[in-house]
Amino acid sequence: MAGETVDFTIEQLGECKVPSPIVLSKKHGEFRASYVKDSSFVRNHVNVFEDNYRDNDLSPSNLLQKAGPREFIYFNPAHVTAGICTCGGLCPGLNDVIRAVVRCLYYRYGVKRIKGFRFGFKGFFHEQGFDTIDLTPDAVEDIHKIGGSFLGTSRGGGNRVTDIVDCVESLSINMLFIIGGDGTQRGSLDIANEVANRGLKVAVVGIPKTVDNDLALIDRSFGFETAVQRAKEAVAAIHMEAHSQVNGIGLVKLMGRESGFIAAATALASHETNFCLIPEIPFDLDGPNGFLSHLEERLKRRGHAVIVVAEGAGQELLKTTNEKDASGNKKLADIGIYLKDKINDYFGKKGIHINLKYVDPSYQVRSSVTTANDSIYCERLGNNAVHAAMAGKTK
DSSP states (O other): TTOOOOOOOOOEEEEOOOOOSSOSSSSSSSSSOOOOOOEEEEOOOOOOOOOTTTOOSSSSSGGOOOOOSSSSSOOGGOOOOEEEESSSSOOHHHHHHHHHHHHIIISSSOOOEEEOSSSSGGGGOOGOOOOEEEETTTTTTTTTGSOOOOOOOOOOOTTOOHHHHHHHHTTTTOOOEEEOHHHHHHHHHHHHHHHHHHOOEEEEEEEEOOOTOTTTOOOOOOOOOHHHHHHHHHHHHHHHHHTSTTTTEEEEEEEEESOHHHHHHHHHSSSSSSEEEESSOOSSSSSTTTTTHHHHHHHHHHSSSEEETTTTTTTGGGGGOOBTTTTBBOOOOHHHHHHHHHHHHHHHHHHHOEEEEOOOHHHHHHHOOOOHHHHHHHHHHHHHHHHHHHHTTEE
């Protein structure tokens, strides 16, 4: 994002004239929660470098509007029908976010009509046959204690914008929360644009979901901390396997299509990883400075090794089909199986005995229940999404 100009201006459906049912302080310093004003911002660029330390640019392209409850809102809560859907792959915290959105709408604003769309965007299509779920605090009371998505999820469908908005219009929905990743949020913007083209007053709020943490502008996406915690447990187990064998090698493949945040953080947190391979840094497999040579040296010195590899690492070494999945993501070749075979082949040709164990805990990781800190983060995201929608903010 360095050097890029991003306009953070948020579109508004109209003037906020309805007094919020949430009673807070109107000014700061009273040691209790205060309303947030639209004139409150957070700087995008917070680091100071030699070439920009005098930069006091306070234009919208450098500022993010602060989230939180407003004193006046756009929608009359009694007239609101809200919709929620989850799209794409699973991620720890989906249920926490759903629960937070429902409870904030219901208890803080008094919105009683909340519909859950089942199985992502497919839930909007009549031919799929999925009825909506009426969401109440009782219905979502304990869903944060289980992984997965209470509403179900699926990939694709976001390109059927006309059908989705037809459904939104037929159900009189005026507030739509879409939880999903890159492809999902591209779809949500198209949905919001179609809503605007029809002259409908519908707030479309995207809640970004990526367990890989590969989202610009923020330090941590929800589910990432949980993923690292679960991945760390897998590394600890594989380390014990490797350490207990003659020339034991533990190979763990983790999520990370285009970024190695989970792999790198797991390596740092486990203190037991000897090689960490990530998409951002290409590596050679063969030759004196290749990965296999370094692995051999490690076994000579210590008698065991642990390797963590992100799923998107080393793709330049593999044959790819250039096919894409339903979300529009490039289908990756399996670097885990590839490395396993290459390691076995390398040491087999050299006549060196090894004992290789390979695990891919990806689906176990991403379906996990959140850690305490992730759960708190999800609660705040869900609440702030509701505050934004009630204030008529969209896109």
